[in-house]
Amino acid sequence: MIDYSKLLHVLDSTAFIGLDFPILQSIEVKKFLTAHSVIEELKDFRSRMNFDVMLQTNKLEVSSPNPQNFKKLKMKIHKIDPNTRLSDTDIQVLTLAWQEKGVLVTNDLTLQNIAEQLKVTTRVISGKGIKVIRKSRLRCMSCKRTFRVSGQHCPECGGVLKQYFSTSNSNNLLGKE
Ligand SMILES: [Zn+2]
Numbered sequence: 001m002i003d004y005s006k007l008l009h010v011l012d013s014t015a016f017i018g019l020d021f022p023i024l025q026s027i028e029v030k031k032f033l034t035a036h037s038v039i040e041e042l043k044d045f046r047s048r049m050n051f052d053v054m055l056q057t058n059k060l061e062v063s064s065p066n067p068q069n070f071k072k073l074k075m076k077i078h079k080i081d082p083n084t085r086l087s088d089t090d091i092q093v094l095t096l097a098w099q100e101k102g103v104l105v106t107n108d109l110t111l112q113n114i115a116e117q118l119k120v121t122t123r124v125i126s127g128k129g130i131k132v133i134r135k136s137r138l139r140c141m142s143c144k145r146t147f148r149v150s151g152q153h154c155p156e157c158g159g160v161l162k163q164y165f166s167t168s169n170s171n172n173l174l175g176k177e
Pocket of ligand 1: 155
């Protein structure tokens with residue numbers, strides 16, 4: 001059993017969209033962290049506002065990963081997936097979570113998959129709170145198989161793939177997972 005409230009939560013840009021104040025207050029996490037480069041990606045009003053509120057209420061710190069760790073993870077990621085779509089900003093938040101032994105909060109499927117392979121725990125923000133992702137996969141709408149691949153069509157039958165999360169419910173984050 002992990003007490004998530006004690007772990008540092010690193011936020012990528014997709015996490016800020018859903019992290020409004022009521023959700024933020026319902027989450028028992030002491031400290032959030034994000035990378036400097038994420039700020040430039042917060043273009044819509046909602047994520048910008050959530051970012052400002054978190055900063056003003058001292059819930060959030062902005063940092064940069066250790067450059068050596070960043071390089072190391074970037075190389076690892078390119079070995080896992082030579083055609084990775086992950087940006088330097090994505091890799092920076094992933095590196096922060098990795099080096100701080102924290103949790104990465106992201107709604108980006110590619111980032112979740114890579115994080116899983118680097119043994120970094122990821123959580124996703126939903127309308128009701130924040131959930132731990134057990135496994136993020138794509139599921140075929142026709143044959144119902146699930147895949148780790150990225151793409152729009154099922155490698156087995158050609159059906160349409162949709163994002164599929166296997167999550168555990170945890171609004172209170174008190175380690176009852
Ligand atoms: Zn299929």
